[in-house]
Amino acid sequence: MEASNQTGVSEFFLLGLTEDPEVQPFLQDIFLFIYLITILGNLLIILAVSYDSHLHTPMYFFLSNLSFTDICLSTTTVPKMLVNIETQRNSITYIGCLTQVCAVIVFGGFENFLLGVMAYDRYVAICHPLRYTVIMNPHLLGLLIAFSLFISIMNALVHSLMLLPLSFCTDPEIPHFFCELAQVLKLTCSNTFINNMVLYFMTSIFSGITLSGIIFSYLQIVSCILKMPCRTGKYRVFSTCGSHLSIVFLFYGTGFGVYISSAFTHSSWKTAVASVMYTVVPQMMNPFIYSLRNRDMVGALRKIIGSIPS
Template identity: 65%
Template sequence: MCKMEVENKSVVFDIFLHGLTDDTELQPFIFGLFLCMYLITIFGNLLIMLAIICDSHLHTPMYFFLSHLAFNDMYLISITVPKMLVNIQTQDQRITFAGCLSQGCFVAVCTIFECFLLGVMAYDRFIAICYPLRYTVLMNPCFCVILVLISLFFSIANGLLHSLMVLHLSFCTDLEILHFFCEIAQILKLACSDNLINNILIFVTASIFAGVPLCGIIFSYVHIVSTVLKMPSLEGKYKAFSTCGSHLSVVSLYYGTGFGVYISSNVIDSPKEIAIASVMYSIVPPMMNPFIYSMRNRNMKEALKKVIGRKASLL
């Protein structure tokens, strides 16, 4: 029950983040595990970005979008994990309402931006394989920058819209979130006032901003598969599919884990289990994406070897 209803515009209060477990014996293990995952994610995505910047052969639209995906992954995990590690280390699970709302807003921006980037990358592969002779004209640098800016605009607008809508709600004191980071949906559960419009807005915007890129990805790959199957050369088919393999793996990982968490949140009653499941979409994809692109992409492998070789020679 709510002890007291307060207006968040005039009252500053804290929210208690429960994290993944209350077991003090497991806290050091969780701290070490998430610290390793965070460092691997940052290091891996930084290497991807450095390889793309340093190797002129990778100055193409495909890798331009990939560099933004790597930066977005680093930013997403930096929003959530460091705060969690600080909370474990200090044994202080509190976060201010403003901090929680900001974290929820940035998480919303990054997750939608990821969806848009994956959709744009699918469109890039669609043009490269289905219209190879017009690729350099259609996917010119100016158009690529515009695609990223439009994606970023809608992502930021989505995050700000939800945040502003939350500010119109009233909240209770002694607020608790059974999660290791703040999400807009989790914040709405703390409201004492009616939040039906906010929940409808989340459903509608998620359906549009995550669904439209997914439909674009499906549309692109249906045409890609149709075009590749018409190629007479087996070598040509293999080369075409190999350029799409990494992207398809990342799309499957991101959307698969996202849908898995959404389904589990409607089936599982335990908030703790839902929080653990959310690790699969908020931390695992950003950590795995560099490995997927480095292992499945020959050009990326060669560029990474050059970057690592240069760094080793400087030591």
């Protein structure tokens, strides 16, 4: 059954980050560079994990899934923005907008759960090292990934299906570079009280549970590290968590920044710029964070690069 809205609006207009024609080519070059770096960096992470047998561990299994999610999340938003700048046509179809809303929620939610799962993995590895391979068995790994993806998809479907009955204005302009759910809800002429309540409730529940799990895991990790007699051993153990902590701060820090900016500012431009910080920047930085802080990953990348014929 084809989705349709009550007003017959066939497309939305993405206003992007600026309407200045002199600035748009510069933005196009910047975002094209960021997108290519994101795709290349995350693909190298996936290839390194697949290529090097020493990286066939739960931690790198989750990392490769995180890289795949970063590629999908960036591909959901950035290419459409680049096409709009190139063609000078800022429209997106109604179906395309709903699809983009759904995809952003799926991959954003999946990344949220992956960060929580990776924190649990570090907790088991540091606090229960002798039972690590028993607890983090392949069955559990697949179950954690499947459950996280299932919850993310169900959450996205709920929000997307709740958009279908809404009526939209005849000239719907989204002051953003992609169809973000909160911005789409602002365009409707219908009562969105239930939609907003579900949005805030689901976001608070899923983000709150994951963030609480991450905090609990690292409290246990710090407690275990403090009990270690050797200072060098403490540093070595905690350094294995440095990359994950950096990504956690980057992802949740930018996410909360978007929430605060939308709550305390009425500037749609500032909100759009803040959204770049959680939909584009973390996905580009993740490969650098794990590559620069991880000797095993650097070694695997060197092997891949060295195997390429000159």
